[in-house]
Amino acid sequence: MKKFINDADAVVREALAGIAAAHPDLRVDVEQQIIVRADAPRPGKVGVISGGGSGHEPLHGGFVGMGMLDAACPGEVFTSPVPDQILAATKAVDGGAGVVHIVKNYTGDVMNFQMAAELAGDEGVEVHSVLVDDDVAVEDSTWTAGRRGTGATLIVEKVAGALAETGASAAAVAAAGARVNEASASFAVALTACTTPSAGKPGFELPEDEMEVGVGIHGEPGRRREKLLPAKQVVALALDAILSAKPLAAGSEAIVLVNGLGGTPLIELYLLYGAVAAGLEKAGVRIARNLVGNYVTSLDMAGMSVTVCRADAEVLRLWDAPVRTPALRWGA
Amino acid sequence: MKKFINDADAVVREALAGIAAAHPDLRVDVEQQIIVRADAPRPGKVGVISGGGSGHEPLHGGFVGMGMLDAACPGEVFTSPVPDQILAATKAVDGGAGVVHIVKNYTGDVMNFQMAAELAGDEGVEVHSVLVDDDVAVEDSTWTAGRRGTGATLIVEKVAGALAETGASAAAVAAAGARVNEASASFAVALTACTTPSAGKPGFELPEDEMEVGVGIHGEPGRRREKLLPAKQVVALALDAILSAKPLAAGSEAIVLVNGLGGTPLIELYLLYGAVAAGLEKAGVRIARNLVGNYVTSLDMAGMSVTVCRADAEVLRLWDAPVRTPALRWGA
Numbered sequence: 001m002k003k004f005i006n007d008a009d010a011v012v013r014e015a016l017a018g019i020a021a022a023h024p025d026l027r028v029d030v031e032q033q034i035i036v037r038a039d040a041p042r043p044g045k046v047g048v049i050s051g052g053g054s055g056h057e058p059l060h061g062g063f064v065g066m067g068m069l070d071a072a073c074p075g076e077v078f079t080s081p082v083p084d085q086i087l088a089a090t091k092a093v094d095g096g097a098g099v100v101h102i103v104k105n106y107t108g109d110v111m112n113f114q115m116a117a118e119l120a121g122d123e124g125v126e127v128h129s130v131l132v133d134d135d136v137a138v139e140d141s142t143w144t145a146g147r148r149g150t151g152a153t154l155i156v157e158k159v160a161g162a163l164a165e166t167g168a169s170a171a172a173v174a175a176a177g178a179r180v181n182e183a184s185a186s187f188a189v190a191l192t193a194c195t196t197p198s199a200g201k202p203g204f205e206l207p208e209d210e211m212e213v214g215v216g217i218h219g220e221p222g223r224r225r226e227k228l229l230p231a232k233q234v235v236a237l238a239l240d241a242i243l244s245a246k247p248l249a250a251g252s253e254a255i256v257l258v259n260g261l262g263g264t265p266l267i268e269l270y271l272l273y274g275a276v277a278a279g280l281e282k283a284g285v286r287i288a289r290n291l292v293g294n295y296v297t298s299l300d301m302a303g304m305s306v307t308v309c310r311a312d313a314e315v316l317r318l319w320d321a322p323v324r325t326p327a328l329r330w331g332a
Numbered sequence: 333m334k335k336f337i338n339d340a341d342a343v344v345r346e347a348l349a350g351i352a353a354a355h356p357d358l359r360v361d362v363e364q365q366i367i368v369r370a371d372a373p374r375p376g377k378v379g380v381i382s383g384g385g386s387g388h389e390p391l392h393g394g395f396v397g398m399g400m401l402d403a404a405c406p407g408e409v410f411t412s413p414v415p416d417q418i419l420a421a422t423k424a425v426d427g428g429a430g431v432v433h434i435v436k437n438y439t440g441d442v443m444n445f446q447m448a449a450e451l452a453g454d455e456g457v458e459v460h461s462v463l464v465d466d467d468v469a470v471e472d473s474t475w476t477a478g479r480r481g482t483g484a485t486l487i488v489e490k491v492a493g494a495l496a497e498t499g500a501s502a503a504a505v506a507a508a509g510a511r512v513n514e515a516s517a518s519f520a521v522a523l524t525a526c527t528t529p530s531a532g533k534p535g536f537e538l539p540e541d542e543m544e545v546g547v548g549i550h551g552e553p554g555r556r557r558e559k560l561l562p563a564k565q566v567v568a569l570a571l572d573a574i575l576s577a578k579p580l581a582a583g584s585e586a587i588v589l590v591n592g593l594g595g596t597p598l599i600e601l602y603l604l605y606g607a608v609a610a611g612l613e614k615a616g617v618r619i620a621r622n623l624v625g626n627y628v629t630s631l632d633m634a635g636m637s638v639t640v641c642r643a644d645a646e647v648l649r650l651w652d653a654p655v656r657t658p659a660l661r662w663g664a
Contacts, residue, residue, distance in 0.1 A: 002523040002540070002634060004563040004600040014563075015599045018606030022624050057598035077599075191334040208334070231336040231346075262597040265631050266389035267347045267409075268336040274350030292354050292658075294626070299597050300634065304336060326624075329661055 001200040003300075008197035012054045012076055019061055023326055026064055032088055033081065035061045036071045040093040046164040046173050047071065047093030050102040050157055051086060052109050053078040055196065055299045056217060059153060062327030068161035069102075069325070077196050077299070078218050080108030086116035090125055098126035098170030102156055102177060104149030105133035128174035132156050134184040134307065136245035137214030137222050148216050151259050151296045151307035152184035155319070158328065162321035176318070180309060185246040187238040188305035190215035191228070192263060194298045213237060217261070217298045217305075231268070235275035238306045243283060248310055250284030255311045255319060260294040261303035269293065272304055280308070289319055295327065333532040335632075340529035344386045344408055351393055355658055358396055364420055365413065367393040368403045372425040378496040378505050379403065379425030382434040382489055383418060384441050385410040387528065387631045388549060391485060394659030400493035401434075401657070409528050409631070410550045412440030418448030422457055430458035430502030434488055434509060436481030437465035460506035464488055466516040466639065468577035469546030469554050480548050483591050483628045483639035484516035487651070490660065494653035508650070512641060517578040519570040520637035522547035523560070524595060526630045545569060549593070549630045549637075563600070567607035570638045575615060580642055582616030587643045587651055592626040593635035601625065604636055612640070621651055627659065 005011050013030050020028035027036040041047060050060040051073030060072035070093035075081040090099045099120065103113045110131070117127040133144075134152035141148050160177035168176075190212040193202035203219035206212060211234070214222025229237070248254065258273040260266070273292045280287055288311055296305070311319065322331035337343050345362050352360035359368040373379060382392040383405030392404035402425035407413040422431045431452065435445045442463070449459040465476075466484035473480050492509035500508075522544040525534035535551035538544060543561070546554025561569070580586065590605040592598070605624045612619055620643055628637070643651065654663035 002543075002560060004523070004566060004596065004604050004636060006562040006564055006603075011599065011603060014606055015602040018602035018604065018609070018624070020606075021609035021619075022602065022605050022622050054599060055597075057602070062598070191336070211334075228334060230338040232338055234336060263595045263632060263634075264336065265387075265594040265629060266394070266626070267343065267386060267631070270347040270350035270354065270389070271338075271343060272336050272350065273354050274346055274352075277350070277353035287353075290354050292350070294598070297597060299599070300595060302334060302595075302632065 001195055003197060005197055011197045012074060032085055034071060034073050034085060034089045034092065035064045036092050037064050040070045041095035043095045044097050044167065045095050046097045046168065046170045047095060047099040048102065048161050048164050048173065049089050049093055049099060051081040052104050053080060056297050058327035059296045063157050063325050065325035066332060067165050067321055067323035068157055068328065080112045083112045083115040083119060086113055087119045090116060090120045090127060094125045098128065100160060100170055100173045100177065101127060101129045102153065102160060103129055103131055104153055105131050105146055106143045107145060108143065126170055128170045130156060130160065130174050130177035130181065132181050134181060134186045136185045136241055137187055141216055142220040150188065150217050151186040151257050151305050152181055152309060154257065154295050155184060155255055155309050156180045158323065159315055159318045162318040165321065180315060184307060184309040185242040186305050186307040187241045188215050188303060189213055189234050189238065190261065190301055190303035192302040193219050194301035196299065215303060217296060219298065231272055232275045235272055235279055239276065239279045242306065242308050248285050253286050253288040253311050255289045255309040256287045257291045257295065257307040259296050259305045259307065261301040261305065262294060262297035263300045263302035264304055266293065269304065276306055288316055333527055335529060337529055343529045344406060364417055366403060366405050366417060366421045366424065367396045368424050369396050372402045373427035375427045376429050376499065377427045378429045378500065378502045379427060379431040380434065380493050380496050380505065381421050381425055381431060383413040384436050385412060388629050390659035391628045395489050395657050397657035398664060399497050399653055399655035400489055400660065412444045415444045415447040415451060418445055419451045422448060422452045422459060426457045430460065432492060432502055432505045432509065433459060433461040434485065434492060435461055435463055436485055437463050437478055438475045439477060440475065458502055460502045462488060462492065462506050462509035462513065464513050466513060466518045468517045468573055469519055473548055474552040482520065482549050483518040483589050483637050484513055484641060486589065486627050487516060487587055487641045488512045490655065491647055491650045494650035497653065512647060516639060516641040517574040518637050518639040519573045520547050520635060521545055521566050521570065522593065522633055522635035524634040525551050526594065526633035528631065547635060549628060551630065563604055564607045567604055567611055571608065571611045574638065574640050580617050585618050585620040585643050587621045587641040588619045589627065589639040590624045591628050591637045591639065593633040593637065594626060594629035595632045595634035596636055598625065601636060608638055620648055
């Protein structure tokens, strides 16, 4: 294993110490593994939090800040955050208007967020949850009942965070997040497996001439393995899966994310985006907004995902609203 | 070779088509390989351009926009842009106040930018050049006489671009860029070699338990190979090289870039940043501003670089000035 680490068991805490040093405008509790926006809790503002296993950076810690998340709770690598941790984050951002949990659909995450929500409820904090399950590759997976939550999480967090900033209620913020999830579909392809620090070796074996079609962000199996194809055919596969699962009427507007899984360079992501843009144009879909880069990653996995989110004027307005976080920043 | 490409010879043009689709606010000439800020040329404003071989994305195309570069000319992967291309970019951004070329110190880049500057001069465009040679690992290298230009290029481009935005003269913009370069030192370590699309295999062999200390951004040899070390010792090596080459007085302020070379995930870069911050604090250096991420890359190379730039109040003011580019954006 070749990684810039000191101790496989300390990777998350040491990375959190680095985040704390790099972003003094965030409050980072390294021991409890919580990243909180400096001005939280804000009285009357709904708190928006997310979390999940580490290894998907910048998700979620990189999205904490004005206009997006109020807090993130990273678990150990590919391991759910624990209920106490989520509870502490929930209480840290509760300004009296309630808290929205944005939860990717993995069994451990769902269970632990739900337990934290119940504990918070016992302490008088109103918690609403949004489940993200945008990955259309497979129904049920290694750690998931139903579909996995992946790239759309970023869009859900941006839109919910922007709405919370306007003083909307917790129910309204959660409903907006749920609508974005419902309108989103993602599909990923891996060229290599990722290596967790604790395992020290790739999570699966993939022959030099094959790719995993429909991979999950922890290396979960996809639909099938097949011979490596040219980029435009990879994009065609992904768009076909996305548009079959969630058809878009011609003339629809969409937010599109072409996302690297950590080990794929930006030059390839832009090349892929060109093919995605051409494919969606052919389908009559207008890309109203886009992001190209490494946002929802899988450690060092070479791979990519495409997320297409149907977006109405309200969603676009919330997408465009100012945001100031380590990994997403505009208008502020 | 596992890459998302269609044709090894078309990678740069196809990536440029993707950049054009993703960023309609830039003018991209895919055939001539030039990316120009939409509002260029602006009468009376100095044009700032850079370029070099592709494969280092987001450098340079990702830094075109308000407050930074007016144009970028990407060559083929790891290959200098040609004089005609640089000349066309120079003329495209000349608003009558002259143009500044920011050139990384590689022999082909230096030669071709100089030729373009002479041709532009013949056509009445005043061109000033800034040579970036911040990599303190080695004197002379595979494609370089003197020191290589690497991570500091981003800081030079930001500061020069911000100064140009204020209406400063070409001579002043170039002088500011040169001062930033002079105040900067970088050092890189590779865990793996990168693979160019045309070669189809890694540029060098590196055993599973070794790292290349002082590597260049094209995989040029560094100072030595040695056994893989824990991250904090890797950082200590890098900071020792940097502070030996360009000592910083205790109490100095610095802009620090912890940069991934393309295949290293963000969680490791933050972990490294924590060690860099601790090391510089020990040396009495105050990190006034920082960037952590993949900015000056080497395709899919797993590796990192550290850049330390001594920064006075004027440099910090220009660093903080609004910027609006695909890869760097704040205050706008």
